[in-house]
Amino acid sequence: MxxxxxxxxxxxxxxxxxxxxxxxxxxxxxxxxxxxxxxxxxxxxxxxxxxxxxxxxxxxxxxxxxxxxxxxxxxxxxxxxxxxxxxxxxxxxxxxxxxxxxxxxxxxxxxxxxxxxxGIVDTVDLGHIVGADGTRRWFGTVMAAGFDSLVTDRTNRMRWPHGRMRYNVAMVAELSQLRLLPFRLSFDGAEVSTDLTLAAFGNTRSYGGGMRICPNADPRDGLLDVTMVASASRTRLIRLFPTVFKGTHVHLDEVTTRRARTITVESPGITAYADGEYVCPLPVEVSAVPGALKILRPG
The missing domain is CATH 3.40.50.10330 (Probable inorganic polyphosphate/atp-NAD kinase; domain 1)
Structure with missing residues (x-):
């Protein structure tokens, strides 16, 4: 038995x-x-x-x-x-x-x-989001805000085409309006104001079906890995895109990374998505909660 x-x-x-x-x-x-x-x-x-x-x-x-x-x-x-x-x-x-x-x-x-x-029972961290509007949400993979959340917003508003193609069409539409977005962040209390294309907060490495946006994230270290991309150039962003599947984008000049336990994120008119699902409008506080989940995986 x-x-x-x-x-x-x-x-x-x-x-x-x-x-x-x-x-x-x-x-x-x-x-x-x-x-x-x-x-x-x-x-x-x-x-x-x-x-x-x-x-x-x-x-x-x-x-x-x-x-x-x-x-x-x-x-x-x-x-x-x-x-x-x-x-x-x-x-x-x-x-x-x-x-x-x-x-x-x-x-x-x-x-x-x-x-x-x-399999074995592994104990891993979860991310936790607290929104200014009172939203509270756990997530396992990545919380995203900025260009990719704008693409998801648009995808969700579209009725056609279906499946992956709808996402691609939304991405092209958002690329045509590409701009840097003003972000205010605090990493364990250290404040930063900067203009970004997108920011991703990873408990694990990938989102969007294998895009290794936070390639060094470890769901057992009690920290979130933050990947920030700042590029107002469509051409450079399109070139950056394939490197995300390999996780090599973090070596590019337009990309900076940080690691923190608790981060506050603010950017007007931008929404947070986590595990691919709508969460709430920014501002939010997002943190790593050590050992919050038991998960079954191969031994």
Missing amino acids: TARARVTVLTNPASGHGSAPHAAERAIRQFQKRGVDVVAIAGRDAAHARQLTEGALERGMDALVVVGGDGIISLALQVLARTETPLGIVPAGTGNDHAREFGIPTRDPEAAADVIVD
């Missing part, structure tokens, strides 16, 4: 353009094969999914397994942060940056289920 005898499986039906329910079926079959008792939940919407997750947590389980992408993981983190219940991931989203960080197989629900049964 496995150490994880009872798991709750939370599925986002829309993840990965609707492929999550199929991935969930495959993972659940594998759990049953391995003698694990499964309770499956799927919310009608985010609020309902959260309610079901909180109910499952009260009843007790050996792990909460999330089938989907970083969006549904973000929802689970709001419930699991600072609890003893570990998070298991069966990746079925478009970005899968959490899975990438912790070495969880991405196109193989059975292998991901095996990691949940046989």
